[in-house]
Structures are given as C-alpha cells and as structure tokens.
Amino acid sequence: MSLTVVGSLAFDAVETPFGKRDRMLGGAATHFALAASFFDQVHVVGPVGDDFGDEEMAILSTRGTNTGDVERVEGGKTFFWAGRYSANLNERETLDTQLNVFETFQPKLSQESRDADVLFLANIVPDLQYDVLEQCTNPRFVAMDSMNLWIDIARESLEKVIARVDCLILNDEELEQLTDAPNVVSAAKQVLDMGPSIVVAKQGKYGAALFTREDHFWIPAFPLGTVVDPTGAGDTFAGGFVGYVACHGYEGINSDMLRRAMAYGTALASYNVEEFGTERVARLDASEISPRVAELRSITQFEDRPITLRG
C-alpha cells in the first residue's frame, strides 16, 4: 500500500511567546509526510525552489518517503510564510506570504503516485486538488483539507472537490463558514450530504471531532504544559489520521478504526507543537507514539454507574 500527499513544501518564519525561527522547514505536505510515514510509504508531490537544499530534502525523506515527485523549479524560490502567534497561541497573524514557485504549480504525478491506495489533498487551490483527483487511478480512500480563503473566493471549485472525496478534514470554524451552520454538529451533518462519508473537525487546542453518518467521536488535544509552536499541528494530525487509515486497508473503514486513527493523529500533533516547525517530529521515535495514545485513552474514559436521581 502507499499514500500520496499533494501540497505545499515551504519555509516558515514563525514567532511565538517561546521564541522565533527566521527560516524553518514547513508546509502542509512536509508536516503530513513526517507523520504519515510512521504508518505507510508516502509519496510527496509539490514544488520547491533552488533554495530547498539537501538538508530539507533529507528531512522530507524520513522513513523512506518518496520525493521523486517533488518538483524543483529552476530559478524559483520555495513558498514562504511568516506569522506571529498571540500570547496564548490562540490567534496568529500572517506577516508575509510569498507564493513563489506555487504560483505556477501544476501537479504532475508519476505513475507510482497516481497508483497510491490512499490520497491526501492538502490545502491548495481547489482546482489543483481536482486536477490531482483526475490523475489518480482509483484510490481506495481520499481525504482533503482546505481553508477559509478558498471558501471565500473559490467556493464552487471547492464544493466540486468535496463532492468527490471520502473525508473532509477542516477547522471547525471553516466547516461552519462552508455550510453557514451555527455550530460544528450541524455543519458536519451538512457536509455529509455534500459527498464525504467522513468529516473531521479540527478544534485546535481543544482537540478534534469525527463525524460519519453512523457515528461521532470527540477527542481532546493531548494535554501539554508547554506548547511552543502550533504551526503544522493540523497537517501533522491529518498525517497521523490518514496514515492510520492507509495502513489498515484490509480491515476496511469502520468506526473503531477511525476512532483509533483520531487518537494517533492527536498523539502525533502533540509532538509537533512541542518544538518549532518539524524539529520535534523529525526526530520522533515510533516507540514514543503509542504511550500518548494510551494516555489519551486514560484521560477520556469513564464508567457510568446507576444512580437514583431525585424526581
């Protein structure tokens, strides 16, 4: 089995209350691949410039991730994003966005990437997401991310993509914006009528929720005393979630498996935010993941017990 991700490879400049980085490896496809590669062979598709060096490529290739479809644009510069987080990390301000090589990006997937069993369309222009869907032969499971910008300026294209995927992974507020629903429960219900059979609502520091037509499931973020940099947490979560689904191809997609996928995504994301950018996950050992899944289980379980209430 294998998993293809199409999305951004980037350099980020980030400032948080815990410090700053002027130029660190980032991008949705990068964070996704680092997490998903714990579960499956990953193929990364995305453009970089001349400034994307061997060091960055080495991190991207962690655990055998295939970078053959990373397109190096001669004379181009890698996508760049700069942002600053508020004191409690709840809000972030974008200081600079330079699309660079992304401006003219047209995904060209190798046969290997097209044949992948599972596909993740990270947050890029919806028309490009659609184009990738058209190139792929017959993926068993397709998940996608998006953002408020595309809901604002490319809603029609976005809805065309959403109609064709199995799973939409989006921030809760974006789900509400997409559906004009007043809360995430009714928003998710509406998205399930748009095509996907699975909706994952990312709730930032509060965790994530999973919705299917038969089930829903809520998991908190892994509790940390110190969060250094939330950049890439959502993509790392997606990498853990989709990666877990990808490596369970033969057992089929069911509620129990999806719930565990939510837990693995949550565990991975918690490591991502412990340090800047990819710093922590790049050196994460596989043995560190399941203890956090077990901890997530222990902090959410309770046993009910019959009780006589006053009438």
Place this chain on the structure above:
Amino acid sequence: MSLTVVGSLAFDAVETPFGKRDRMLGGAATHFALAASFFDQVHVVGPVGDDFGDEEMAILSTRGTNTGDVERVEGGKTFFWAGRYSANLNERETLDTQLNVFETFQPKLSQESRDADVLFLANIVPDLQYDVLEQCTNPRFVAMDSMNLWIDIARESLEKVIARVDCLILNDEELEQLTDAPNVVSAAKQVLDMGPSIVVAKQGKYGAALFTREDHFWIPAFPLGTVVDPTGAGDTFAGGFVGYVACHGYEGINSDMLRRAMAYGTALASYNVEEFGTERVARLDASEISPRVAELRSITQFEDRPITLRG
C-alpha cells in the same frame, strides 16, 4: 446530606440568533439549584427584590429546594443582566448590568444552610464568599466559581477564598488569567498549588477538563445540532458536578466518581442550552439525564490496538 449554594438570583434579558427574552429567570444560584436538586437537597442563599414573584420562587423550589434563605429586600429590585450573543454564540456582549439588591447583599445563612455537607460559592464578590465560608460549620466539600472581574480588581481577596476551597470551577481563560499561565494545563497545575485539590476548567462549547494532583480528565460538551441560549450553562454544569459529588458522600471523593460527576454536569448543561434561561431544565425529567451520560461515554471511548509502526 444537603448542599448550600450562595449566589445570584436574577432576571436576564437575552438575545441570541434564535430569539430573545426580555425578562427571564436567571442567576447563577438559580441555574445551579435546578441542576443540583436532581442529586441532593439544595439550600439557596441570595437576595431578590419585590419583583421576584411566586412563579419564580416556584421554579427555584423545584425538587424541594429550600428557599428559606432567599432574602427578599423590601423596596428593592432583583439583579438584572442583559446580553447579546454573537452568531455562533462564541462571544457575548453585556448590554446592561443592574446590581440592585446585590449592591448591599450580606449573606446571612440559617443554621440549616450553615450545616450543609457541601457548599457551592457561586460567582459573587470574593469577600462575601469568604464571609460565607466563615459562617459554615464544617462542610465536607466546598467548590467555588469566580470571574475575570474579580481577578482584575480583587485578586488578593479571591486568592484568600481559593486557598480555602476544595474545588475551583472556572473558565479556562480565567484560569490562565488567574495564574498568568499560557495554557490551561499549566494554569490548573498552579491552582493546585494554591490550595484546591480539584480544578475544573470550563471550556464552553468545547467541554470541560478536570485536574487533581493524581489525575486529569477531559470531556467534550454534549454535541447538539441547535444551541439556543448558552446563558447559565456553566452554572448548570457546576450544579450537576457538585450535586453528583454531594450525593456520593460516603464513597469518598475519588477519580472515578469525579469523572462521572463531570459527565453528569455536562449532560445537565446540554439541556440548559437547548432553550432560553431555565426553560428546559425547569421541566427536565430525571429519566432524561442518564441517556446523555451514556451517549457522552459512547462518543468518547476508543479501544487501542497494538500496531507496528514504521521505524
């Protein structure tokens, strides 16, 4: 066993995207008592004006709640609050606050209220909370709420009260403000050093978290497709939580029991927000509560399963 709550009885004017009420029964002690009375005999202590009628008193007395310590101030008017919620109910704007009889309120507890096994200090001036503590003989369990205003203008008095209670129930952002911590996990840890052995962080529509020195526990809000009015949700949660603790006196306070208390508080709060003010909980039947507790359990549980990760 019995449970005393000291706090506001109020009339609220509320506007939400689902409608408005110009004058409805409200107040922390009211919402708390309606929920807690499912679990234990409640004594309410708080002031009202001449405008607080038989109808309001009847709702307050639901399930035998003792209103003997509701102090009627001759010629006075009941506390009044007016507010408007944003489209997604995330934010609320206070349009008017009239302290009225609350301005000169000095809690005077009857012997019965003083002797209560469990005490809840709803959100009032910290010095009055302290005064109530002094009046009580020897409660087995004391919980309290507060708000950002008192952290701003009466921090010293507030910390004096916090040092003497078993359990602080506060919004997550207020916990962060109180401790100057960047997140709720480190904030709760700091509060556990200030005296309380239990900290409950209310996270609004995202649920609540429980912290003790040995344990922590996270529970989502009960998922609802329609939330009509969040007013009083926190106090209803507190009523369910503290009420559950109160009726389990003999089994002692332990993690399993506290986790169930969180679930009952969450279930009660979910009914509160389904309609305006006390409208839904006032006619809630005891038999409706445990199904929501069971549902909360089912939407948060997952089984881990060994998996071989790629190294």
